[in-house]
Amino acid sequence: MTVPALYRGLFDDAALFPPGDLPLPEAVPAHAAHRSAWYAEAVGPFLVGAGRLAELTAVPAGAPQQVALVLPGGSSQLAPALAAADGLTVAGVELADPDVRTAVAALAAQLPAGVEAAVELPRGEGLPAALDVLAGTPYRAKFRTGGLAAGAFPSEAELADFLAGCAERGLPYKCTAGLHHAVRHTDPVTGFEHHGFLNVLLAAAAGPDAKLAAEALAERSGALLAAAARELTDHQVEQVRARFTAFGTCSIAEPLEDLAALGLLTAPAPQEDR
Structure with missing residues (x-):
């Protein structure tokens, strides 16, 4: 395979979400190009908010092959969004609700068979209880790892506690925001501390050990992180991706470029005309 298993899907x-905010008529054909490129195995579904569904179905280029509905407005958005997505191939739903039990109940009652779901969990003292509610359900946890303000970025310790808490409960998770680049860094424009998605992958390998996870999240050497990623066994890779399933990124190109720069992903050589 061209894309190593650690990065598939x-x-x-x-692309529609901040800070990218790509116009929908541009985002849809760009997604189609990603899905037909040599790195297509690395690309997940097209994320779309409930308020953009009517616009999406009207795009001349045609709807994406698979979409995931992002519903930050609570469980009351679920039924209308599913109805508005009629005719689209809905691969997943990402639901945020102040009451995690309400979110779980709504998904259990309304989610079509075969559609995956993630519930965005609150940061802060209520997180362990929210993890307990979600554990044992068919749904993933979703955790926000960045945003448009410094306070939207959790510390290494906070994110490590989330990762370890999920591992303790056998709960898979996805992340959202702030993970465009592979390695932890300070943004030179905003000064925000960004987690690296490669850091998170290696932190996921720590399982329920929050201390080891925090150490992996704090590492700023791309060379060290790349070496550690190469040393993961097939079994470890399978474990890591069973835990950390995906993250939303408004740029598909940036993470791929970072992996290539670290020597972790290589584009196939162009075929010569015969």
Whole structure:
């Protein structure tokens, strides 16, 4: 395979969302190009908010092959969004609700068979209880790892506690926002501390050990992280991706470029005309 197993299906296409905010008539054909490119195995579904569904179905280029509905407005958005998505291939739903029990109940009652779902969990003291509610359900946890303000970025310790808490409960998760680049860094324009998605992958390998996870999240050497990624066994890769299933990124190109720069992903050589 061209794309190593550690990165297959890792990048959900959030081109419509901040800070990218790509216009929908541009985002749809760009997604189609990603899905037909040599790195297509790395690309997940096209993420779309409930308010953009009517616009999406009217795009002349045609709807994406698979979409995931992002519903930040609570469980009351679920039924209308599913109805508005009629005719689209809905691969997943990402639901945020102040009451995780309400979200789980709504998904259990309304989610069509074969459609995956993730519930965005609150940060702060209520997180362990929310993880307990979600554990044992068919749904993933979703955790916000960045945003448009410094406070939207959890610390290494906070994110490590989330990752370890999920591992303790056998709960798979996805992340959203702030993970465009592979390695932890300070943004030179905003000064925000960004987690790296390669850091998160290696932190996921720590399982329920929050201390080891925090150490992996804090590492800023791309060379060290790349070496550690290469040393993962097939079994470890399977475990990591069973835990950390995907993250939303408004750029598909940036994470791929980072992996290539670290020597972790190589584009196939162009075929010569015969």
